[in-house]
Every structure is written in C-alpha cells, then in structure tokens.
Amino acid sequence: xxxxxxxxxxxxxxxxxxxxxxxxxxxxxxxxxxxxxxxxxxxxxxxxxxxxxxxxxxxxxxxxxxxxxxxxxxxxxxxxxxxxxxxxxxxxxxxxxxxxxxxxxxxxxxxxxxxxxxxxxxxxxxxxxxxxxxxxxxxxxxxxxxxxxxxxxxxxxxxxxxxxxxxxxxxxxxxxxxxxxxxxxxxxxxxxxxxxxxxxx
Amino acid sequence: xxxxxxxxxxxxxxxxxxxxxxxxxxxxxxxxxxxxxxxxxxxxxxxxxxxxxxxxxxxxxxxxxxxxxxxxxxxxxxxxxxxxxxxxxxxxxxxxxxxxxxxxxxxxxxxxxxxxxxxxxxxxxxxxxxxxxxxxxxxxxxxxxxxxxxxxxxxxxxxxxxxxxxxxxxxxxxxxxxxxxxxxxxxxxxxxxxxxxxxxxxxxxxxxxxxxxxxxxxxxxxxxxxxxxxxxxxxxxxxxxxxxxxxxxxxxxxxxxxxxxxxxxxxxxxxxxxxxxxxxxxxxxxxxxxxxxxxxxxxxxxxxxxxxxxxxxxxxxxxxxxxxxxxxxxxxxxxxxxxxxxxxxxxxxxxxxxxxxxxxxxxxxxxxxxxxxxxxxxxxxxxxxxxxxxxxxxxxxxxxxxxxxxxxxxxxxxxxxxxxxxxxxxxxxxxxxxxxxxxxxxxxxxxxxxxxxxxxxxxxxxxxxxxxxxxxxxxxxxxxxxxxxxxxxxxxxxxxxxxxxxxxxxxxxxxxxxxxxxxxxxxxxxxxxx
Numbered sequence: 001x002x003x004x005x006x007x008x009x010x011x012x013x014x015x016x017x018x019x020x021x022x023x024x025x026x027x028x029x030x031x032x033x034x035x036x037x038x039x040x041x042x043x044x045x046x047x048x049x050x051x052x053x054x055x056x057x058x059x060x061x062x063x064x065x066x067x068x069x070x071x072x073x074x075x076x077x078x079x080x081x082x083x084x085x086x087x088x089x090x091x092x093x094x095x096x097x098x099x100x101x102x103x104x105x106x107x108x109x110x111x112x113x114x115x116x117x118x119x120x121x122x123x124x125x126x127x128x129x130x131x132x133x134x135x136x137x138x139x140x141x142x143x144x145x146x147x148x149x150x151x152x153x154x155x156x157x158x159x160x161x162x163x164x165x166x167x168x169x170x171x172x173x174x175x176x177x178x179x180x181x182x183x184x185x186x187x188x189x190x191x192x193x194x195x196x197x198x199x200x201x
Numbered sequence: 202x203x204x205x206x207x208x209x210x211x212x213x214x215x216x217x218x219x220x221x222x223x224x225x226x227x228x229x230x231x232x233x234x235x236x237x238x239x240x241x242x243x244x245x246x247x248x249x250x251x252x253x254x255x256x257x258x259x260x261x262x263x264x265x266x267x268x269x270x271x272x273x274x275x276x277x278x279x280x281x282x283x284x285x286x287x288x289x290x291x292x293x294x295x296x297x298x299x300x301x302x303x304x305x306x307x308x309x310x311x312x313x314x315x316x317x318x319x320x321x322x323x324x325x326x327x328x329x330x331x332x333x334x335x336x337x338x339x340x341x342x343x344x345x346x347x348x349x350x351x352x353x354x355x356x357x358x359x360x361x362x363x364x365x366x367x368x369x370x371x372x373x374x375x376x377x378x379x380x381x382x383x384x385x386x387x388x389x390x391x392x393x394x395x396x397x398x399x400x401x402x403x404x405x406x407x408x409x410x411x412x413x414x415x416x417x418x419x420x421x422x423x424x425x426x427x428x429x430x431x432x433x434x435x436x437x438x439x440x441x442x443x444x445x446x447x448x449x450x451x452x453x454x455x456x457x458x459x460x461x462x463x464x465x466x467x468x469x470x471x472x473x474x475x476x477x478x479x480x481x482x483x484x485x486x487x488x489x490x491x492x493x494x495x496x497x498x499x500x501x502x503x504x505x506x507x508x509x510x511x512x513x514x515x516x517x518x519x520x521x522x523x524x525x526x527x528x529x530x531x532x533x534x535x536x537x538x539x540x541x542x543x544x545x546x547x548x549x550x551x552x553x554x555x556x557x558x559x560x561x562x563x564x565x566x567x568x569x570x571x572x573x574x575x576x577x578x579x580x581x582x583x584x585x586x587x588x589x590x591x592x593x594x595x596x597x598x599x600x601x602x603x604x605x606x607x608x609x610x611x612x613x614x615x616x617x618x619x620x621x622x623x624x625x626x627x628x629x630x631x632x633x634x635x636x637x638x639x640x641x642x643x644x645x646x647x648x649x650x651x652x653x654x655x656x657x658x659x660x661x662x663x664x665x666x667x668x669x670x671x672x673x674x675x676x677x678x679x680x681x682x683x684x685x686x687x688x689x690x691x692x693x694x695x696x697x698x699x700x701x702x703x704x705x706x707x708x709x710x711x712x713x714x715x716x717x718x719x720x721x722x723x724x725x726x727x728x729x730x731x
Binding site for chain 2: 095112113114116117158161162164165166167168169170171172173
C-alpha cells in the first residue's frame with residue numbers, strides 16, 4: 001500500500017476500500033464476492049462487543065487511523081457493513097439521506113430529531129438504527145462525509161453543534177425554489193413607510 | 202455688553218491641520234479654504250449651524266448664478282468685501298444681546314418669567330426631563346457662555362421638539378421645529394469652502410430662484426423683531442426657511458465678574474410652517490410610495506399611482522445609504538416623478554455638466570437627523586450618517602444607474618427582511634419574544650461595501666463599461682455578510698434536538714431564499730446592463 005500522509009487521505013482510503021467491498025460483492029467472481037461477504041460479516045459482528053471488535057481490525061488498521069479516531073473508523077466500517085452500497089451519494093449527509101427517507105416515510109422524522117438530540121457518546125447506537133432505516137428504503141449516504149462529520153463532532157462541542165446544524169439544514173433543504181411567502185417584499189415602500197411617516201406635534 | 206456673532210468666536214470648527222478653534226462668521230467665510238468643517242456638539246447642532254451659515258452666504262452673495270458660482274469655485278475664495286457691504290446695509294443685526302434686535306430672538310419676551318438656561322440645552326435635566334446622566338436639578342444654576350448660548354439658540358430654532366411651552370399669553374402648544382421631520386442632507390467637499398459652495402445653489406429672489414422663493418425672501422435677522430404671539434405662515438423663500446423662527450426666544454444675561462453669562466431663557470411657541478415641505482425644503486430628499494389599489498394585481502401593467510411625498514429620514518440601524526436612489530439620482534423623466542433629490546445635488550450635477558466640477562470627484566453626503574418620541578415632544582436620539590457621493594452618478598445621462606442602484610438596495614432589503622423573518626419564525630415556534638439581534642448584526646455592516654459599490658459603479662459608467670462586476674461584488678458581499686450573520690445566530694448557543702432541527706430548518710430555508718434573491722438580482726440586472 002502506498003504511504004498516505006494526510007489523515008484525510010487515509011480516511012479516504014478506508015472508505016474507498018469499503019466501497020471496493022461492495023463492488024466485489026457484485027463482481028460476478030464467486031471467490032471475490034464470498035471474500036467480501038465474509039469481511040462485511042466480520043465488520044457487522046464488530047458491533048457485538050469489544051472482543052468481536054478485533055475482527056474488524058484487519059480491515060481498518062491497514063489504513064493507519066490516528067489513535068483518537070480509531071473508534072470512529074471502526075464505527076463507520078461497521079455502519080457500511082450494515083448498509084453497503086456503491087459510491088453514488090457524494091455530499092449526501094445523514095440529514096440529506098433522512099430527508100429522502102422521510103419524504104416516503106413521515107414516521108421516521110422522530111428518529112432524526114432523536115439523532116440530533118443525543119451526545120456524541122450515544123451516537124453509535126442511534127446511527128446504527130438510522131443506517132438500518134436507510135437500508136430498508138435503499139437510500140445511500142456518503143460514508144466519507146459521515147466519517148468526517150463524526151470526527152468533527154468529537155473534536156469539540158462547537159463543532160458537534162455545527163455538524164448537527166448542517167444535518168438539520170440538509171434535512172430541511174427545500175426541494176424546489178422557495179415560494180418565500182413570508183419575505184415577499186419586492187415592493188417594500190408601503191410597509192416601510194409606515195414607520196417613517198412624519199409625526200408632527 | 203454686546204456679543205457680535207460676526208466677529209466674536211462662537212462657531213466650533215476644525216482646521217485642515219487638525220487644530221480646533223471657535224471662529225466668528227466673518228472668519229468662517231473668509232478662511233473657509235483652511236477650515237475642514239464645522240463641528241457641533243451634536244449632529245443637529247452641526248446641521249443647524251450649517252443652515253445658518255448657508256443663509257448668511259446666500260444673503261451676502263446674492264444674486265448668485267452659475268457664472269458667479271464658478272468664479273468663486275475657481276478663485277477658491279469668497280470675496281471679503283461683499284460681507285462688509287452687506288453688514289453696512291444691515292447694521293447691528295448679529296448682536297446676541299441687542300436691546301431692540303437681539304439675534305434670532307424676540308425682545309418682547311423679556312417681560313415673561315424666565316426659566317433656567319438649561320432649557321436651551323437638550324441634554325440638560327430641567328423641568329420634567331428625567332435626571333439620568335445629567336444631574337442638574339432645578340435648584341442648580343446653569344450658566345452658558347454667550348458662544349454656547351448662541352450655538353444652542355440656533356440649534357433650538359431648527360431642532361426643538363414640539364410639545365407644550367410656556368405661553369406668551371395663551372398659546373402653549375408648539376409643533377416640532379422643521380428640521381426634525383427630515384434627514385438634512387449636506388454635500389461635503391474637501392474643505393469648508395467647497396462644502397459651502399457645493400450647498401450654495403443658485404439664489405436670486407428677483408428671479409424666483411430657487412423655486413418657491415419670493416421677492417420678499419430674507420433671513421430672520423433682516424426681518425423686524427417678531428410678534429411675540431405664535432403664527433402660522435408660508436415661508437417667504439429659501440433663506441427664510443433656513444433661518445425659520447420656530448420658537449420665540451429671549452436670552453437673559455448678566456455680568457459675572459468680567460464676563461457675560463446667559464443664565465435665563467424664555468422659550469415660547471413661534472412660527473408654524475404652513476407649506477408643503479417638498480416644495481420648499483431643498484436640503485432633503487423625498488420619495489412617494491407606490492399605492493396599489495385593491496384588486497390591482499402586483500406587477501400588473503396598469504399605470505401605478507403614487508401616494509404623498511415623504512421626506513427621507515434617518516432610521517436607527519438601517520442606514521441612510523438604502524435611500525441612495527432618492528438621495529442621488531436625477532429623475533428619469535420617463536414616468537411620473539416618485540423621487541426628489543436635494544436641490545443642491547441638481548445644482549452640483551449642473552456644475553459637473555458645465556465641467557466646473559470634474560466628474561471623477563467624490564464627495565461625501567452627510568445626513569443629519571433627530572428622532573423624537575411618538576408625541577414629537579422628547580428627543581430620542583440624534584443621528585448622523587454619511588454616504589460616498591461620486592459626482593459621476595449625479596448626472597442624468599446614466600439612466601442605468603437608477604435601476605442598478607435600486608435593485609442592489611432591494612437585494613439588501615430582501616435579505617434583511619428574510620433574516621428578520623427567519624428569527625421571528627424561530628422565536629414564534631418556541632414562543633420566545635422576537636428580538637432584532639440579526640438586524641443589528643446585518644445592517645451596520647453594509648454601508649462600507651455599499652460605498653465601494655457606488656464608487657465602482659460610477660467608475661464603470663464613466664468609462665463606459667458594464668457595471669456587472671460591481672454588482673457581482675455587491676451580491677457576493679451581501680451573501681457573505683448574511684451567511685456570517687446566520688452562522689453566528691445558528692451556532693451562537695449550543696442547542697439540541699428539536700431546537701437544533703428548527704434552527705437548521707430556518708437557516709436552510711433562509712439560505713435557499715438568499716440564493717434565490719441573488720439569482721433574481723442578477724437576472725434583473727441582466728435586463729439593463731448586458
């Protein structure tokens with residue numbers, strides 16, 4: 001493997017490797033496909049507990065995760081194994097993916113609100129549920145962005161807040177041009193003049 | 202002891218070298234080339250003093266036509282002998298303590314019971330004014346020097362709030378002095394001489410110039426001492442309005458050692474202005490809102506109708522630059538007039554047309570104002586703002602300037618409105634009280650970029666180039682500032698769950714609107730400039 005210097009580059013390499021596993025699944029080569037299936041199963045088992053987590057090491061550690069990010073890399077690898085798909089959702093955050101899901105299944109909205117409420121320590125559990133929901137509707141997500149977001153969330157409270165906000169923004173992003181019923185003020189004169197009209201004694 | 206305002210030092214000025222001093226009216230006119238500007242203690246005082254000096258200059262140098270004006274401008278001096286001639290013709294009119302003709306006062310009031318001189322100074326606590334920062338009480342004796350008293354007297358006549366006054370006989374109620382009702386616009390040059398000349402439009406009462414000026418026009422000091430009873434009348438002309446006696450005042454003075462002090466004052470209601478402001482007051486800009494009749498579709502093709510004229514006023518936070526269209530631009534002439542710039546700017550535009558003023562000059566438009574409470578009786582705050590005024594934009598031939606400036610300001614308005622709405626909606630969802638924190642963060646950051654936009658626009662038009670780049674920079678700046686404002690709002694305090702979701706939702710919606718507004722702005726402009 002080529003030495004990759006930046007952390008970002010290493011994260012990218014891991015996620016590329018994960019997408020590679022999905023590609024191998026559908027490669028038509030029985031041996032490659034079986035191998036990929038086994039690897040994904042190992043990654044999924046890693047959620048079971050500390051002991052099983054070791055099974056995921058040989059997928060994640062070759063990409064040299066920084067110590068403070070190890071848990072998050074393992075988490076993302078596990079999430080990918082729950083819902084493997086091709087690299088077809090660039091820049092789609094959890095918020096963006098949930099928007100698509102809720103459009104079909106309004107009942108899932110509460111899950112997203114929950115996800116925004118939990119602190120980073122409880123995040124893995126809720127993320128697993130979210131990813132499973134997305135899988136059930138076949139909605140893909142950008143895992144590289146997800147990993148970057150999780151790393152940011154763990155860096156500081158402010159960053160965590162910023163990431164949550166961005167997810168919320170993506171979640172609510174309008175699908176079409178806003179009708180802007182509240183700010184339609186192309187003719188501001190009338191409302192504006194009301195408070196500048198001269199008042200004499 | 203007399204106090205002659207022509208010679209005595211009472212006008213606070215700052216020289217070009219940064220030195221401050223008090224000067225008399227004669228020195229002010231004759232050394233105007235070395236003086237940077239008049240600096241009053243408050244913005245209304247600065248404005249009122251300018252009005253007085255302009256009235257004097259109009260009276261001394263009349264008739265003033267374009268040719269004479271150009272000569273003054275080229276000579277970089279006002280001819281000193283004319284003031285002497287004028288003073289010989291009107292002797293003893295500028296003495297603050299003259300027995301028969303005290304300056305800007307009504308000697309008949311000497312018989313009325315006088316109050317503390319603190320009444321003359323708006324920030325002093327006196328009578329029912331709340332004692333807050335100033336701890337003067339009615340028992341304290343407040344004395345003013347004659348120079349101070351003269352400055353406040355001039356300010357009072359232009360800016361006194363309305364309300365009940367001590368009556369001379371019966372009439373107590375008074376209307377707020379005329380300058381309270383509009384943003385007073387002064388075009389400022391590189392020194393006081395330029396400033397005076399830029400604001401000294403052609404004046405010839407024999408020829409009814411400026412409009413509404415009659416043969417009988419005169420400044421207050423040329424008139425006989427006023428009747429102590431209040432009156433309502435039309436102004437006789439421009440200098441009459443510049444020195445409008447909105448109050449009858451009498452300054453009581455006494456000797457304190459070797460100096461004279463003003464320790465008492467009588468202020469009673471004076472002349473009420475009984476005329477349409479837009480036909481008489483030339484230091485203001487006006488606009489007429491479009492009135493949409495019921496059932497008339499927005500953007501319909503029927504001819505728009507316009508409401509009454511409103512003067513442009515200063516508003517807290519918002520910035521007077523938003524009225525640049527009304528402040529700068531010549532009427533387009535293709536549709537019914539709906540904006541009127543200060544007449545001084547028409548004059549400057551003519552001088553640019555005659556090439557007396559180079560068209561790459563950039564002056565400053567200073568706008569002064571005073572906000573009163575809803576009853577027009579208490580001063581809320583005094584305001585002063587400025588906008589860059591590239592003279593190239595004053596010329597009427599750049600028809601494209603109007604729509605470009607108009608749409609650029611509309612973009613800022615729309616974004617400001619959307620910001621406000623975003624915050625209000627969020628507060629409403631959580632039953633919070635709406636605040637104006639986003640407006641406070643947004644509007645004050647726009648004047649500088651807007652000045653730069655105007656300069657770039659003027660340069661582009663003058664060089665016969667497309668103003669597209671200037672508009673793009675403006676839109677980018679609006680986007681950047683609005684983005685920063687919402688980011689700070691959203692990230693300002695950590696939130697969780699439904700709260701963070703709502704913030705994200707409103708912010709997301711706002712950002713969508715912002716994109717839409719900017720997109721539409723470029724679309725509108727493309728119709729005019731490409």
